[in-house]
Amino acid sequence: xxxxxxxxxxxxxxxxxxxxxxxxxxxxxxxxxxxxxxxxxxxxxxxxxxxxxxxxxxxxxxxxxxxxxxxxxxxxxxxxxxxxxxxxxxxxxxxxxxxxxxxxxxxxxxxxxxxxxxxxxxxxxxxxxxxxxxxxxxxxxxxxxxxxxxxxxxxxxxxxxxxxxxxxxxxxxxxxxxxxxxxxxxxxxxxxxxxxxxxxxxxxxxxxxxxxxxxxxxxxxxxxxxxxxxxxxxxxxxxxxxxxxxxxxxxxxxxxxxxxxxxx
Numbered sequence: 001x002x003x004x005x006x007x008x009x010x011x012x013x014x015x016x017x018x019x020x021x022x023x024x025x026x027x028x029x030x031x032x033x034x035x036x037x038x039x040x041x042x043x044x045x046x047x048x049x050x051x052x053x054x055x056x057x058x059x060x061x062x063x064x065x066x067x068x069x070x071x072x073x074x075x076x077x078x079x080x081x082x083x084x085x086x087x088x089x090x091x092x093x094x095x096x097x098x099x100x101x102x103x104x105x106x107x108x109x110x111x112x113x114x115x116x117x118x119x120x121x122x123x124x125x126x127x128x129x130x131x132x133x134x135x136x137x138x139x140x141x142x143x144x145x146x147x148x149x150x151x152x153x154x155x156x157x158x159x160x161x162x163x164x165x166x167x168x169x170x171x172x173x174x175x176x177x178x179x180x181x182x183x184x185x186x187x188x189x190x191x192x193x194x195x196x197x198x199x200x201x202x203x204x205x206x207x208x209x210x211x212x213x214x215x216x217x218x219x220x221x222x223x224x225x226x227x228x229x230x231x232x233x234x235x236x237x238x239x240x241x242x243x244x245x246x247x248x249x250x251x252x253x254x255x256x257x258x259x260x261x262x263x264x
Contacts, residue, residue: 001029001030001031001069001070001209001212001213002030002031002032002033002066002067002068002069003022003026003030003031003032003033003068003069003070003071003072003205003208003209003212004033004034004035004064004066004068004070004071004072005018005019005022005032005033005034005035005071005072005074005201005205006034006035006036006057006060006061006071006072006073006074007034007035007036007074007075007180008036008037008040008044008053008054008056008057008073008074008075008078008080008180009036009037009040009041009042009043009044009053009075009146010036010037010038010039010040010041010042010056011036011042011043011147012036013150014036014146014150014180014181015034015035015036016034017150017181017183017184018034018074018180018181018183018201019032019034020183020184021183021184021199021201021202022034022072022183022201022202022205024202025199025201025202025205025206026205026209027209030205030209032205033066033068035060035064036060037053037056037057037059037060037238038056038059038060038238038241039056039059039237039238039241040052040053040055040056040057041053042147043145043146043147044075044078044146045115045116045118045119045145045146046118046119046122047122050075050077050078050079050080050122051079053075053078053080054078054079054080054083055080057073057075057080057084058080058083058084058087059235059236059237059238060238061084061087061088062087062235062236062238063236063238063239068090069090069091069208069212070090070091070092070093070208070209070211070212071084071088071090071091071092071093071208072093072094072095072098072201072204072205072208073092073093073094073095073204074095074180074183074200074201074204075094075095075096075180076095076096076099076114076119076123076178076179076180076200077096077114077119077122077123077125077126077178078122078126081094082223082224085218085224086224086225086226086227087226087227088218089217089218089226090212090217090218091208091211091212091216091217091218092218093204093207093208093211094204095180095200095201095203095204096123096126096127096130096178096200097126097130097132098200098203098204098207099112099176099177099178099198099199099200099203099204100112100127100130100132100136100176101132101203101207102198102203102206102207103174103175103176103196103198104132104135104174106173106174106196106198107172107173107174107195107196108135108173109135109136109137109171109172109173109174110135110136110137110172110173110174110175110176110198111136111137111138111139111140111164111167111168111170111171111172111174111175111176112136112138112139112140112167112175112176112177112178113140113142113160113163113164113167113175113176113177113178113182113189114139114140114141114142114178114179115141115142115144115145115146115149115178115179115181116141116142116143116144116145117141117143118141119141119178120139120140120141123139123178124136124139127139137167137170137171137172138166138167138170138171138172139167139178140163140166140167140170141163142159142160142163143159144156144159146179146181147181149179149181149182150181156182156185157185157188157189160177160182160185160189161188161189161192161193164189164192164193164197165193168193168195172195173195173196174195174196174197174198175189175190175193175195175196175197175198176197176198176200177189177197177198177199177200178200180200180201182199183199183201183202184199185197185199186198186199186202
């Protein structure tokens, strides 16, 4: 089984961290592939960057030639999952819904610790759309930007733990880590608080393995039918970027997917 894990931002070091968490969670025999878009924001902190990222992720998916059995989208609360479900003929799971679904199996109420406070409404909207908000006790921001999570690991753990305490006081019995960049922090947070802590990347990997193992995939009967054939100007953009036609001024931090898969 091969699972593709998509970091929605262009920061390759975050892709590496997400890949490590996914690999640790995967069962023997599951191969983890990981990549990020060739263009887009280096981190996602708001609706504008979220929609840019969604387009960049779909664009990247349209040009990948490595086969995979399921997709894990590693952005918390960001849009684009439904578009990927239409585009691909394999199961698509995102870390927001996967974390919440797993948390609800472990306790009556769950809560989420995320990055900036401005991300809270976006996450709550995502949970509401998914029908998962009713059992969410609280969503709290740490005040740390996405890229700050990697800057001082010790401080990141301290701030995440302190914010998680607030969420537990609000009634949460299970904590969800509300950012792909928090991957790998679950053990430290759980040890400090004495409650289960769900990492969305790990949860999505296990759900993906289960769905693929059962031979299931996204229904195309109505909501997620494949896109109707029509002209889309300059689509897919990544095919031009991969040839270097329009990437001379961009960041060089993007992942070479073909090289990375050979390392796994």
